[in-house]
Amino acid sequence: PYDSFTPFVDLIKQAAHDPDVMAIKLTLYRVGSNSPIVQALLEAREAGKQVAVLVELKARFDEENNIVWARRLEAEGVHVVYGLVGLKTHAKVALIIRREQNRLRRYVHMSTGNYNASTARIYTDLGWLTSREDIADDVTELFNRLTGYAPKATYHKLLVAPEHLRPRMIAMIEREISHAIAGHPAHIVFKVNSLTDPSIIRKLYEASFAGVKIDIIARGICCLRPNLPQVSENIHVRSIVGRFLEHSRIYWFTNGGQTEVYVGSADMMNRNLSRRVETVFPIEDKELKGVVWDEILQIQLADNTRARVLQSDGTWVRLHPAEGESALDSQQWAMERSRLRAAWGEG
Structure with a gap:
């Protein structure tokens, strides 16, 4: 908004x-x-x-x-x-x-x-x-x-469900695994409403075990358990709950330095991947990739005001700024950024 x-x-x-x-x-x-x-x-x-x-x-x-x-x-x-x-x-x-x-x-x-x-x-x-x-x-x-x-x-x-989206997502996770094993940059960021699909979760566990850094921003249900030794210790899960309902879906793959970014309608749920027509599209423009990272993912991963962090036992812990740390509310930041763009006459 x-x-x-x-x-x-x-x-x-x-x-x-x-x-x-x-x-x-x-x-x-x-x-x-x-x-x-x-x-x-x-x-x-x-x-x-x-x-x-x-x-x-x-x-x-x-x-x-x-x-x-x-x-x-x-x-x-x-x-x-x-x-x-x-x-x-x-x-x-x-x-x-x-x-x-x-x-x-x-x-x-x-x-x-x-x-x-x-x-x-x-x-x-x-x-x-x-x-x-x-x-x-x-x-x-x-x-x-x-x-x-x-x-x-x-x-x-386009990545279109139900035919192509799940296998392509799994293939891109496997590619990050190969990069991690080869010592190349390997980082996955998913911003979703929910993460429940068993095949995707298993593959993310496999990626974590191989050394891939994984950040999940999940507003709703997340069936993945993070921070389990030898299983998901490289996976961190957070949820942003604020004034607005977080609804966008973003899939970010570092890909050894050749970053690929996808945005679309699909969550990583069995119903979305198997029983719905969904479209996920690539963001290939360098400037737009920068916007997705700088103004959305990076800010939400740094949020210390509206973020809840999922623990390995399934509980959520709300973050608060540490002593001496500046507060960052990602949604408030986005509103201020929008006001500044309007004042500067940007699109």
Whole structure:
């Protein structure tokens, strides 16, 4: 919530009225009772654009809202789909197709959070807007799969559950193990809502035993037990509980100095990895990687005011500044940073 959700709403509104925009595709998980996004999609359809929306009817506590909006969208001629049989669609993705200089250009927005103006005020989330062709190719494949145009999809950049996310995560953890054994830098940082998947936890234990440094920031459930001798003594787990609900998911791998960073909708839970459509996307821009580390992960790992640290016996201990140590509240720090950016006229 440190940056306004309004620019994304404006993006969809402007696309709805831009004569060069040909199509808008979007996934909706928690729609909300008074959605400016849905209103913009309706206006796009009225303007004659192709509009395709995946509405997840099984979003817990939002089933009624989602059904109402789905019916309204269908009544106005929007192509509404409800996902793949047996899977809940939790991915947050938008695709805008625009005619520019005798060719089609695709704009992609991907997020860790729902396209919901209400929750955007109290959930901490990350969004990414890009026109990269490789990302747009993958997102086009995803929408073709979700809307029934293609039985299978091939992805080159995105990690998509349930087919690819778990094996790729395990492979990246194994890569850190290889780096640690070879004496190269090996560090994993996961920022998640919950960590419960047995296969991921076992692999993290294996990485810890091999000497990989592992930091977990888990707001909710964490079934991993840290600081166990010969098992998880290199794993440290903390939770940030503050004014805002920590909702973003970040996966950081030092990779021997060639850092890889992924952000997306998925937690490391069996339901997310096996029974949901989830998208996790790479952050490859050096400057954006710096933002993720300097303004999110590093600050939350240094928080000594809102952080609770998980003990090996399953109890949580709240941190307090040591004598002579400055207090650091990561959420308060982020609010101040946002104010300074606004004052400096930064984006």
